[in-house]
Amino acid sequence: MRQVADQLPVSADDVAGAVSRLSGVANRTPIVTSRELNQRLGADVFLKAEQFQRGGAFKFRGAYNAVSSLSEAELARGVVAASSGNHAQALAIAAAVAGAEATIFMPRDAPASKRAATEGYGARVIEFDRYSDDREAIVQELVERDGLTPVHPYEDSRVMAGAGTSTLELLEDAAPLDLVVVPAGGGGQLSGGAVAASGVAERPRVVGVEPAAMGQWKASLAAGHPVRVEVGATIADGQQLRSPGKLTFAVVKALGVDVVGVADEDIVRAMRYLFERQKLVTEPSGASAVAAVLSGLIDVKGLRVGVIMSGGNIAVDRFASLMS
């Protein structure tokens, strides 16, 4: 395993280095425990509360780890990404902290609140058409023309290492764990977390959770390489990606990580549970790993299990409509 890990784009040392880099800048988010939850599941459950991260999701970890590794000259030219989601706000904050300008391409139909929040953190927002424009191409154009550094939401070893710090902190603060459950979208947090878990003595099992209606990880793991699935209807918009990343997939495959698919109705139930019993706000993707555990999809009986709540960016009105 150690030999496998040595050939991967991210090492356990990279994740540990990211923890140091994030110290005092990112929040070391709290771990929530509950007697009631432990009794219900017959397990010791540790919920890592990334909704309390800067920007309301784990994404700041990867974005800042990437931005803080840039040279003065690179920072002066700025960073760029295309994102309608939590990565947009995360990169905007990370760039502001590092004193760089962030340019964020956002789809024309992105919620006005997300655009306002991203601009509120000081980023320059440029609209694109998600149906006719190629987002990779428009990012690449600014990279080549103006020398901006692209910070991809997950296909970037610095972002993967940064995203893995949520798992590493959990492993440190709730040691020893038997199992860590991590939401899976593009795979930044899952791959970084799996690398982190491979570097601690107890070697906990890592399981990813994706929306069953998408299944990009299940299909790709079955095929042995990243495949592109049809877009399925799911409320978990943060994980609604047609394919895993190439880099993230390579890590997840090499480290033998399983990924399970959770149903939207179980996500809704988990969001309601977290609201009513734990007084915590989660967005659908943020509650997906909790949903897999609460629903019994992942059997945790008798285990010490860490579960990542990856974000809480949801408007009250959308929350209310999902719960109705």
Added chain:
Amino acid sequence: MRQVADQLPVSADDVAGAVSRLSGVANRTPIVTSRELNQRLGADVFLKAEQFQRGGAFKFRGAYNAVSSLSEAELARGVVAASSGNHAQALAIAAAVAGAEATIFMPRDAPASKRAATEGYGARVIEFDRYSDDREAIVQELVERDGLTPVHPYEDSRVMAGAGTSTLELLEDAAPLDLVVVPAGGGGQLSGGAVAASGVAERPRVVGVEPAAMGQWKASLAAGHPVRVEVGATIADGQQLRSPGKLTFAVVKALGVDVVGVADEDIVRAMRYLFERQKLVTEPSGASAVAAVLSGLIDVKGLRVGVIMSGGNIAVDRFASLMS
């Protein structure tokens, strides 16, 4: 001031003693800070998150401080209270922890979920009719007939001292504060908190917040003694009391505490803000002090201010309906 405090039913030493008694049993709840909130208000704001207390509200503090001071014989006979709200669950948990039986009188029309939660903690629930039964009398009957110890939600010096620990912890963890803002219903948390504040070197100002539609504190402070007001329509059910307590009022008056009245619409706005920006669930009463600060009713500019979020017990459906 020190002389005044010496004649009150609760001393700063009582509150400090309660902190020790609660240690390891109650949660020392986190203090939430936010760069965005500080910028918005031009202040350093420290939100004390009592929704993460056992039972979902500050009430466990007072209930456990009272129950843990009982003798073996008193514990064997059990405790009793009448409550439809957070005190019911708090006393049920406190009694379970102390190994005593709790008998809780709940109104027949209390929400089924609250009754189920109270019974879930092991309490015996007896229904009463809130329109025809005198709740003090039915409690007194069990006290006299079966020797149960009554634990009033606020008119009890042990409960007041316990409830004051939320403020004392805030004063310790965010020192030095200029101002502490505390929700006011019956006055347990406000009176205990005011006593705690009178015992620290910096002597912060303490302001209570009640629903403007009730105004029991404003009317009583104007009259110089507790008066009984009409029941006004407010969403802040935890503070919907026609009169302050006699003991709590005596403390609040003696220590020169101001109480302001907040509008329901400002409470709704604060609940929405805490959900969307801080990822925190609050019930209406729990958000009332935050509402008074966010709305500008209490001017905090330039100050270091502690604000208590007193509870988060609200069903998703009620939350959604209040936000619509």
